[in-house]
Every structure is written in C-alpha cells, then in structure tokens.
Amino acid sequence: xxxxxxxxxxxxxxxxxxxxxxxxxxxxxxxxxxxxxxxxxxxxxxxxxxxxxxxxxxxxxxxxxxxxxxxxxxxxxxxxxxxxxxxxxxxxxxxxxxxxxxxxxxxxxxxxxxxxxxxxxxxxxxxxxxxxxxxxxxxxxxxxxxxxxxxxxxxxxxxxxxxxxxxxxxxxxxxxxxxxxxxxxxxxxxxxxxxxxxxxxxxxxxxxxxxxxxxxxxxxxxxxxxxxxxxxxxxxxxxx
Amino acid sequence: xxxxxxxxxxxxxxxxxxxxxxxxxxxxxxxxxxxxxxxxxxxxxxxxxxxxxxxxxxxxxxxxxxxxxxxxxxxxxxxxxxxxxxxxxxxxxxxxxxxxxxxxxxxxxxxxxxxxxxxxxxxxxxxxxxxxxxxxxxxxxxxxxxxxxxxxxxxxxxxxxxxxxxxxxxxxxxxxxxxxxxxxxxxxxxxxxxxxxxxxxxxxxxxxxxxxxxxxxxxxxxxxxxxxxxxxxxxxxxxxxxxxxxxxxxxxxxxxxxxxxxxxxxxxxxxxxx
Numbered sequence: 205x206x207x208x209x210x211x212x213x214x215x216x217x218x219x220x221x222x223x224x225x226x227x228x229x230x231x232x233x234x235x236x237x238x239x240x241x242x243x244x245x246x247x248x249x250x251x252x253x254x255x256x257x258x259x260x261x262x263x264x265x266x267x268x269x270x271x272x273x274x275x276x277x278x279x280x281x282x283x284x285x286x287x288x289x290x291x292x293x294x295x296x297x298x299x300x301x302x303x304x305x306x307x308x309x310x311x312x313x314x315x316x317x318x319x320x321x322x323x324x325x326x327x328x329x330x331x332x333x334x335x336x337x338x339x340x341x342x343x344x345x346x347x348x349x350x351x352x353x354x355x356x357x358x359x360x361x362x363x364x365x366x367x368x369x370x371x372x373x374x375x376x377x378x379x380x381x382x383x384x385x386x387x388x389x390x391x392x393x394x395x396x397x398x399x400x401x402x403x404x405x406x407x408x409x410x411x412x413x414x415x416x417x418x419x420x421x422x423x424x425x426x427x428x429x430x431x432x433x434x435x436x437x438x439x440x441x442x443x444x
Numbered sequence: 445x446x447x448x449x450x451x452x453x454x455x456x457x458x459x460x461x462x463x464x465x466x467x468x469x470x471x472x473x474x475x476x477x478x479x480x481x482x483x484x485x486x487x488x489x490x491x492x493x494x495x496x497x498x499x500x501x502x503x504x505x506x507x508x509x510x511x512x513x514x515x516x517x518x519x520x521x522x523x524x525x526x527x528x529x530x531x532x533x534x535x536x537x538x539x540x541x542x543x544x545x546x547x548x549x550x551x552x553x554x555x556x557x558x559x560x561x562x563x564x565x566x567x568x569x570x571x572x573x574x575x576x577x578x579x580x581x582x583x584x585x586x587x588x589x590x591x592x593x594x595x596x597x598x599x600x601x602x603x604x605x606x607x608x609x610x611x612x613x614x615x616x617x618x619x620x621x622x623x624x625x626x627x628x629x630x631x632x633x634x635x636x637x638x639x640x641x642x643x644x645x646x647x648x649x650x651x652x653x654x655x656x657x658x659x660x661x662x663x664x665x666x667x668x669x670x671x672x673x674x675x676x677x678x679x680x681x682x683x684x685x686x687x688x689x690x691x692x693x694x695x696x697x698x699x700x701x702x703x704x705x706x707x708x709x710x711x712x713x714x715x716x717x718x
Contacts, residue, residue: 297514297672305674307515308469308500389500391469392483407619408478409626409644 217415239397243377246317254322258329259358262337263351279323288383291316308389316383321373328369467496468679471516474617477501479637485695503586514672517680522662523587536665543707544661549652552629565655569599576610578630583613592633637706
C-alpha cells in the first residue's frame with residue numbers, strides 16, 4: 205500500500221463520511237442510536253441530581269460551602285478514564301455491585317457518563333442560578349420563600365439558561381471515549397458507540413474511515429444542538 | 445409546552461430496556477478482533493447455536509485479568525505461559541490449543557539496522573540495539589509484548605538500556621503501535637493478522653519473518669465456574685467445543701485477506717501438561 209499525502213486522506217474522509225450517511229448503513233445507524241441513547245440517558249440522570257444540587261448551592265449559605273463549590277468545579281475536570289475505572293471496579297463481578305451483572309452493558313456506560321457529567325451540570329447550574337438569585341432573592345424572600353422553596357422556582361425560571369448547561373453536559377458525554385471504552389468494552393453490536401468505533405478504526409490504521417466517523421458524530425452533535433436551540437426559541441416565544 | 449416536552453423526553457428515554465438475548469462474553473485479544481477473524485467466524489457460530497458472542501478485545505494480560513475478576517465467560521488469548529499460570533491458579537478450566545499464526549518484525553523502508561530479509565530474529569534484534577535504531581514496543585503486558593520480551597532475552601539484549609532513547613514503550617494496542625512505528629520510521633513486532641489488515645503502513649514493510657521463534661499460539665479456556673457462579677458454563681463450553689471442532693477449525697482456516705490465510709487451526713495437537 206502506498207502512503208497517501210494527508211490532504212488526500214482528508215478529502216477521502218469527507219467523501220467517505222458523505223457515503224456512510226447516504227448509504228444509510230444499518231451498522232452505523234445502530235451505533236449512532238446507541239450513542240444518542242447512552243449519552244442522552246446519562247444527561248437526564250445527571251440532570252436529576254446535578255441541577256437541584258447546583259440550585260441548592262446557589263441559594264444556600266452554610267459553613268464549608270466555598271469548599272463544596274471548589275470541589276465541584278474541580279470535579280468538572282474528572283478524567284473520563286478515572287470515572288470509567290471507578291465504575292469498572294464497582295460493577296466488576298469481583299466488585300461490590302458485581303451481582304447486578306452490569307459490566308460491559310450499555311447501562312454501565314450510562315452510569316459512567318452520568319458520573320462524569322453530573323458535576324459539570326451542578327457546577328455550571330450553580331453559577332448560572334447564583335447570578336439570578338442575586339437579582340431576585342429579595343423578591344422571593346418577600347413571598348416568604350426560604351432557600352429550599354426557592355430551588356424549584358429558580359430551576360424553572362432559569363430553564364433557558366439551563367438548557368445550555370445540559371448541552372454542555374451532552375457534549376462532554378457524547379465526545380468522551382475513555383469511560384465507555386472501559387466499562388462498555390466496545391463490543392460490536394452491543395456496546396460500540398461512535399467514539400469507541402472511531403478509536404477502533406484509528407488503531408486499525410484506517411484513518412480516513414475514523415475521520416469520516418468523527419465527521420458523522422460532529423454532524424449528530426450539531427443536530428442535537430440545533431434542535432435544542434429551536435425548542436428553546438419556540439418555548440421562549442410562548443412564554444414571552 | 446416546555447414541561448410537557450421534558451416529560452415526553454424523560455419517558456422516551458426511560459422506557460426501553462436494553463435488549464436481552466442468549467449470549468456469552470469472551471475476553472480476547474486485539475489481534476483476533478482487529479484482524480477481522482471474529483467478524484468472520486462468530487456469525488457462523490451464532491447461526492448454528494443461537495448464542496450471541498460478545499467480544500471484549502484487550503491485550504492478553506488485561507483479558508486474563510477480566511477472566512480472573514469473573515467479568516467474562518471464556519478467555520481466548522495468546523500467551524501460553526500466562527495462560528498455563530491462569531489455569532494452574534484455578535481461574536480457568538482446561539486450556540485448549542485453537543490456532544496459530546506468526547509474528548513478523550516490520551521496519552522502515554530505509555532499514556537503518558540493515559536486517560531486511562533476515563530469518564534470524566535474535567541476530568536482527570541485536571542489530572537493532574547496536575545501531576540504536578528506534579523500536580516501538582507495545583509495553584502493555586499483552587501476549588505480543590510478552591513474546592517480544594522473550595525474543596530480546598534470546599538475543600541477549602536488555603532493551604531497558606535503550607528505554608526512552610531508541611526503545612520506546614507506548615503501552616497501547618497493536619494498531620497504535622504500528623501507527624507510531626509508521627510515523628517515526630521505527631521497527632516494531634506485530635502478529636501477521638493485524639499487519640495484513642492494517643491500513644496506515646506508510647513506508648513500513650516486513651523485514652524479518654519465517655523464524656520458528658516467531659510462532660504465536662492461541663489458546664481458549666472457560667473461566668472457572670467454581671470461582672464465579674454466574675459464569676455461563678454450558679454456553680461458554682459450547683463455544684469452546686465448537687471452536688476446536690472440525691466446523692470451527694474450518695471457519696478459522698477459511699478466513700483470508702487478499703487470498704492470504706491469517707490463522708492456522710491446530711486444535712488437534714494435544715496440549716501437554718495443562
């Protein structure tokens with residue numbers, strides 16, 4: 205095999221990416237669906253924990269709060285491989301949750317990604333909502349609402365800003381490879397997602413195909429973001 | 445509107461349970477997966493038995509670890525010494541020969557160590573060390589890594605002396621190792637299967653092959669159900685019985701890339717003392 209100049213590889217990757225989408229390849233379709241399902245479920249799970257936690261931190265004042273905020277911000281940098289290893293050791297048959305038999309399943313991948321992005325959602329939500337809270341803490345307090353009561357109100361009023369927070373979480377989840385590779389095992393037809401497929405093709409030396417898959421992934425992420433933005437606009441008009 | 449959308453999304457995500465089917469998990473090596481062998485033989489097995497095979501492809505050392513922790517039903521790897529220890533320590537049941545292929549040493553067009561065409565691995569490795577030509581090592585406790593270290597020993601060279609200079613351990617799989625060797629114009633040892641299916645060769649070519657010391661034996665064993673009660677003993681054993689049977693062996697022999705056979709079945713040869 206003759207080596208190709210890099211420009212040709214880029215060109216061929218772009219062609220292949222279009223070809224993959226145009227063919228409606230069933231294998232690729234399943235990989236894409238699994239990627240979306242795992243990452244969106246992880247975002248939903250992480251949001252259930254992360255957003256209320258962020259809101260609570262925005263309104264509550266207690267000793268050690270500064271430390272919690274710093275810890276949460278630091279956890280945003282949790283390396284995916286480390287999150288993956290933690291979940292691996294928990295879910296392994298020899299680990300504490302072994303009897304559940306969840307290792308090397310999509311569920312394990314959801315858990316790992318949720319662990320990875322919950323701190324991101326909490327930290328970003330805290331920041332966004334704290335600014336809002338400063339604006340109308342007085343007003344809410346005058347209705348007799350304590351910090352606990354203010355949490356749902358804040359979350360609801362901040363929903364448009366929080367959408368961006370959710371998208372940041374989704375971006376991180378759908379882009380990471382380290383955690384899902386370890387806990388999912390990259391099993392063909394079962395736990396293979398876009399990022400692990402890209403890693404696999406890279407190690408097989410099929411760089412154009414790997415890059416083509418990367419382009420497809422980017423297109424999907426772009427679509428999800430555009431849809432979210434569209435929904436936000438519609439909802440904002442209705443609310444407005 | 446917004447609230448209803450969130451609710452609908454939550455429901456859509458929450459309802460479908462991930463599909464369950466009759467399946468076993470096999471911890472195996474990157475060489476069997478990435479060469480495309482599994483893609484060729486597993487559908488045949490699944491068609492015959494209705495058992496889906498989920499392959500987790502890792503280095504041999506890692507794959508044995510997965511078996512040791514009870515996270516796979518079957519282990520299918522290529523480091524006989526490590527496999528025999530695995531069985532001896534009670535982690536696996538009887539180990540059986542499945543097939544072999546061979547390792548080759550690949551290197552850059554320029555061949556700075558002047559070893560192209562050699563059939564003597566020990567002499568070739570010695571020349572690489574003497575000329576301090578860059579060599580990329582897996583460095584990941586895989587079967588290939590273990591075999592490479594044995595070959596250095598036979599050559600009477602301690603590659604650790606060149607660590608970080610000409611001897612570069614990258615701690616990754618076969619593919620990344622070849623990608624690195626191609627990018628750095630370095631030598632590397634690879635199994636022939638991965639080499640044949642590897643696409644990003646750039647200037648790399650085979651420089652040493654055909655030495656009996658480059659023989660690469662694969663073995664298969666069931667993870668010990670006495671240690672891990674959840675191991676799917678029956679279905680796992682069925683896979684092992686199939687792969688060493690004439691049907692399984694024929695499937696292995698039938699896998700070719702560009703007309704070249706990658707793996708040579710040899711289950712009939714008894715495993716001494718295992």
